[in-house]
Amino acid sequence: MTKLPAPKPWIAEIHAYVPGKSAGADGRPLIKLSANENPLGTSPAALLARDHAVKPSLYPDPDSHALRKALGALHGIDPARIVCGTGSGELLAIAAGCYAGPGDEVLYVRYGFSLYDIAARRCGATPVIAPDDDYGTDVDALLALVSERTRVVFIANPNNPTGSYLPQGEIARLHAALPGDVLLVIDQAYAEYVAPEDDDGALALAETAGNVLVTRTFSKAYGLAGDRVGWATGAAELIGTMNRIRGPFPLSNSAQAATLAAVEHQEFVDHSRRHNAAERARFVTALGGLANHGLRPVPSEANFVLVLFEGKLTAETAYNGLAAQGYIVRWLPGQGLPHGLRITIGTAEQMNDIVRILRDLAKAA
């Protein structure tokens, strides 16, 4: 028998990340409401800047200076306390890898973001999962599971795939009750979709607390998922630690050019937020008309709605019925949600279609 390299046992236990699909089972392309991308596309200013980026024969700025300066100015953060990554997903993994390892625990909620499981396991730590509160994040349930082995707590706010949101008071209460040597990672991938007056205070906490890291992304409201750019901010010590192991050139030339222009074009982000808030409200109201068929939307502050199917029409039948009519959404049996579909908020026309198709399917069930 030839010997073969053996992966570390904790790596062998990882189930690879499952991205939102863009085609049906038969390979036919479908309208994609499965990955929370921006239905309005990308800021034209960002697209233009991308075309004029530094030529690809040259290495990019390893420290993304111009982008960090612009982000610092926009959010009132010292650019020295910002680290950029190839998507915020990479930064979540780096954060876990800096502070947790074999024998340690990484804590997050049931129905949390699926990448937390991978981030925890890839550094050999043990994932610990707190029960939800009717699909929302339960601060007391999380705190009850903090042990002397807990090293990192991941919270997505708004959360994916539920869309649920913890207000500022709950974030503050969670932080106040955590030991100072536990890193609290607040993943704000959907923060741009939250009304400014409903801010959860995470950026302010990351400025003053020594154990809070906030992650952000250009993949959602900024409409730049394909350019793979995320950033994180926290205490100088946290950022310095992450800088030690991050990729040497995490952002390409075109990604740096596009995101810099996108930061400077906040009208596009504001327009995306307003579009999303209006269409999400219209969608949730329309779903109210299907409550007698057992359809229940989980209250969402994000650019998607998790719809629970608690009547005769199952999520699986609805998923297949939507695909037959040209739409791919996210069915999540692998995340303990065989009875739910996560539907990204698309254009008004697309949302009208979705409601019409769901209504027909519910009546036929």
Ligand SMILES: *Cc1c(COP(=O)(O)O)cnc(C)c1O
């Ligand atoms: C989409 C998403 C991200 C962003 O991932 P990127 O790697 O930046 O594209 C991070 N966290 C959550 C909860 C998300 O839904």
